[in-house]
Amino acid sequence: MPSISDKVIGRLSLYQRLLYRLKAEGMTNVYSHQLASLSRGSAAQVRRDIMAIGYSGTPAHGYVIDELIKSLSDFLENPAGQKAALVGIGNLGRAILAYFSGRRPRLSITAAFDTDPNRVNRVIHGCRSYPVENMVEIIREKGIDIGIICVPAGQAQQVANSMGLAGVKGILNFAPVRLQLPDDIYVEDLDVTTALQKVAYFARRESTKNKEVKK
Amino acid sequence: MPSISDKVIGRLSLYQRLLYRLKAEGMTNVYSHQLASLSRGSAAQVRRDIMAIGYSGTPAHGYVIDELIKSLSDFLENPAGQKAALVGIGNLGRAILAYFSGRRPRLSITAAFDTDPNRVNRVIHGCRSYPVENMVEIIREKGIDIGIICVPAGQAQQVANSMGLAGVKGILNFAPVRLQLPDDIYVEDLDVTTALQKVAYFARRESTKNKEVKK
DNA sequence: AAGTGTGAACCTCTTCACAGCA
C-alpha cells in the first residue's frame, strides 16, 4: 500500500468535520468542488484524497455524505478507541481538556499530569489528574498510546523521555522546542511562537504582494 | 527577489530561538549540522535557509551566533514593532496572553476582546480587554495588523470578517474551521483537532513502520 | 580535514486535462 502522507491525513480529518457540519445542515450528497471551497483546496485534490482511502463517488451525485463519513472514520479512527495523556495543566492544558471533553468517543484524554500539588488528584473537565511522578506507571496501566505535552519549554524533553519510556507511540507537542526521540514515535509540533511569527512576517509582506499574474 | 516560502520562514523562526538558547549556553559559533540536529532537519537545508536571508558563514567557524541572530531578527521582525489583537479570552486565549506577555518586544498583543462582560475592561496578563463591539474601531485606532482568533468554531468566521474590515493583514486562527477571506490576508491555522487526529493515526501506524531501507 | 555555498538531481505534492459514466 502506498502509505498515505501526513498532509493527506490532515485534510481527511478536516473533511470529516466539514461533512458532519453539512450533514447537520441536512445535506446528503456533496461534490468535490464543494468540499474544495470549504477546505481551501482544489477539487482535484479532494478527489485524490478521497481516492486514497478507497471510497468512490458517482458522477451523478458526487459523494454520499453518510458513506463518506463512515469511510473516513474507519480509516482515521481506531474502532477500539485510543487514549491520550496530557501533561501540564496550565491554561493551555485546561483549554485542551475542556475542548476534547467527551467530544470524540473514539479518542479521549484519560489522564492528566502536573507537578503542582494543587492541580493533581482532581477531576478537571471530566479528566482525572495525577502527580507526574506516577505518569509512567499510569500510562502503562491504562494502555495510553498518545501523549500531549503542554509544559514549558524547559521541561518538555524530560516529559517526552518519560512518555517514550512508558510506551507512548505519538506525541502532540505544544512546547516550542524540537523533541529528540526515537523515530518510531510520531511527533506533531504545534508551535504557537513560530505560527505567530509567520503571521507577522506575511502580514507585512502581504500588502505588497500582487499574486495575480493570471497567465 | 525569489519570495521566501512559508516553510522556510517557519524554520528561520525556529533557528532564531535555538540560537538564543545556544548563546545563553555560552556558544559563539555554530555549524549547520548542529542546527540541523537541533531542528530535526538536514545540514543542507539549514544552509539553504540561511542563504535565503543573505547571511554567510565561513568554513572555518560556521556561523557567528550573534551575527546570525541579528540577520534573522532583521529579516523576520519589524523594527518598528507590530501589534496583535486577540479575540476570545477563554482558557486558550488566556494561555496565549500569558505566554506572549512581554516576551517579544517587537511583537506584542495589545488588545484582547470578548463578549462576556466579566472578561472585559480588565487587564489580563498585561493586556487590556474590551467588548467585541469595539473591536473594529480599536484595531484601527491602534494600528493593529495581526489578529488571533481563539473563539469557538461557530463565531470564528464572523470575527474574521470584522478583522478584515478593520484592516488586519494576517490572522492566526485556532478555531477548527477554514476561514473564507480575501486572499490578501494571510491566514495561519493551528488546528488542535486535526493535529491530535494525525497523532492518533500515526501512533497506530508507527509501530508497524520499518522506515529504514538504508539503501 | 572539515565546513560553507550551490547547481543539479531527486522526490513529493498539486494541478491539469481528459476518458468514462450516469
Add this chain to the structure above:
DNA sequence: TGCTGTGAAGAGGTTCACACTT
C-alpha cells in the same frame, strides 16, 4: 451535461555532491 477517477505534467521542496575556502 457535469461529475468522478486518474495518468501525466508541473511546481515546489529537499538532498546530493562537489568546488571552494580556511
